[in-house]
Amino acid sequence: MAPVPNNGTVAVTGAAGFIGGWIVRLLLDRGFRVRACVRNVDDDSRTGFLRAMPGYASGRLTLHAADLDNEGCFDDIFPGCHGVCHVSHVSDYDDQDYVRRVCEHIIRSVNQSGSVNRVVVTSSIAAVISEADIHEVVRRPVFYEDRYPDEQNPKRTPARGQGYSMGKVLAQRIFAEAAARHGGWDAITVCPADNVGPIQSAHQKDMGPWQHNIESMLLGKYYQNGAYRPWMTVDVRDDAACHIGVLCSTEVSNGERYIAWSTDVRRVEDICADINRLLPELRHATPEVTDPFPERIREREQELRGVWAKAELRNDRIRQLLGIEFRPLDDSIRDCVESLLSVGGVEPVRRDN
Numbered sequence: 001m002a003p004v005p006n007n008g009t010v011a012v013t014g015a016a017g018f019i020g021g022w023i024v025r026l027l028l029d030r031g032f033r034v035r036a037c038v039r040n041v042d043d044d045s046r047t048g049f050l051r052a053m054p055g056y057a058s059g060r061l062t063l064h065a066a067d068l069d070n071e072g073c074f075d076d077i078f079p080g081c082h083g084v085c086h087v088s089h090v091s092d093y094d095d096q097d098y099v100r101r102v103c104e105h106i107i108r109s110v111n112q113s114g115s116v117n118r119v120v121v122t123s124s125i126a127a128v129i130s131e132a133d134i135h136e137v138v139r140r141p142v143f144y145e146d147r148y149p150d151e152q153n154p155k156r157t158p159a160r161g162q163g164y165s166m167g168k169v170l171a172q173r174i175f176a177e178a179a180a181r182h183g184g185w186d187a188i189t190v191c192p193a194d195n196v197g198p199i200q201s202a203h204q205k206d207m208g209p210w211q212h213n214i215e216s217m218l219l220g221k222y223y224q225n226g227a228y229r230p231w232m233t234v235d236v237r238d239d240a241a242c243h244i245g246v247l248c249s250t251e252v253s254n255g256e257r258y259i260a261w262s263t264d265v266r267r268v269e270d271i272c273a274d275i276n277r278l279l280p281e282l283r284h285a286t287p288e289v290t291d292p293f294p295e296r297i298r299e300r301e302q303e304l305r306g307v308w309a310k311a312e313l314r315n316d317r318i319r320q321l322l323g324i325e326f327r328p329l330d331d332s333i334r335d336c337v338e339s340l341l342s343v344g345g346v347e348p349v350r351r352d353n
């Protein structure tokens with residue numbers, strides 16, 4: 001399938017979001033025309049940073065209102081676009097029928113567009129690593145593109161916290177099947193890891209979750225997360241570069257997926273301490289990490305940490321495809337903190353000395 005040409009036109013869903021906002025910026029930097037899709041064009045607190053981008057002044061960047069929940073929402077936006085980056089969240093991952101329905105909304109608009117060659121679908125590493133039974137991580141500890149969660153496990157249900165992972169796998173398949181049926185476009189999936197890096201607009205500090213977690217650390221509170229899973233990260237700017245690389249590649253095929261992560265791994269308590277290590281001038285009062293887990297999880301802390309420590313993160317596929325060098329996590333933490341202060345207006349808790 002023909003990829004998106006240089007200077008081509010790309011629609012981005014979730015353009016006001018953390019990742020979507022960086023995809024928009026990088027697309028503009030590389031000469032593309034961008035149709036940024038947001039739910040409320042008039043909400044300046046969420047879209048002001050897009051309007052402030054130089055491409056908006058010339059008209060190379062345009063803003064469009066679209067709520068995925070409404071059928072036909074992209075019918076007037078996609079015609080003339082060569083590619084679509086479908087980055088946005090959906091309103092409810094636990095309802096798989098709803099996930100299917102909103103995918104169909106996008107697919108119908110792509111099919112009708114007469115111009116879209118490629119859709120990049122933003123999934124998640126949750127569609128690679130999330131397990132209803134942690135022992136499955138012990139059994140299959142290599143995390144790469146062909147690893148899927150154990151879908152036969154009867155505990156893999158939304159009620160047991162697997163809705164997000166299930167919804168992401170479902171969306172990937174729906175898009176690939178629809179593209180194969182249509183024959184005029186292809187669908188490639190990107191599975192981003194835990195995104196860390198600079199926010200571009202104050203509202204993004206409350207989203208994330210990872211930049212919001214760093215905000216909480218700056219404000220002096222932090223709770224252990226993910227049953228002691230360490231952060232497995234990618235810089236949000238590198239994640240955006242992966243999306244654009246896949247959008248333009250001549251080497252990808254319908255249905256493939258690419259994990260976007262640097263393979264850096266860090267425990268939450270180390271991230272809290274890193275703020276002070278990386279920016280001693282800030283005199284950040286490093287918070288104690290509070291453990292909110294019930295006793296039965298806390299009793300297994302060493303075992304669970306041990307399971308994650310043996311996980312092997314691979315990014316061979318995206319590196320081979322794009323030749324990308326991922327930023328070190330230290331740079332992402334530093335830039336995230338500085339943006340939270342300068343863009344987000346966060347006032348960190350500081351030590352006296």
Ligand SMILES: NC(=O)c1ccc[n+]([C@@H]2O[C@H](COP(=O)([O-])OP(=O)(O)OC[C@H]3O[C@@H](n4cnc5c(N)ncnc54)[C@H](OP(=O)(O)O)[C@@H]3O)[C@@H](O)[C@H]2O)c1
Pocket residue numbers: 014015016017018019020037038039040046066067068069087088089090091122123124125191192193194195196204207208209210
């Ligand atoms: N952040 C991460 O670490 C991470 C990791 C793995 C995967 N991902 C995936 O990456 C994507 C973007 O994540 P993010 O962190 O950038 O999220 P985010 O900052 O929360 O932005 C998501 C955007 O989704 C839009 N949205 C939500 N429901 C919508 C609907 N019904 N119709 C249209 N737009 C809707 C919102 O648009 P409006 O602002 O216009 O309301 C929001 O700006 C998601 O698909 C997420 O699952 C993220």
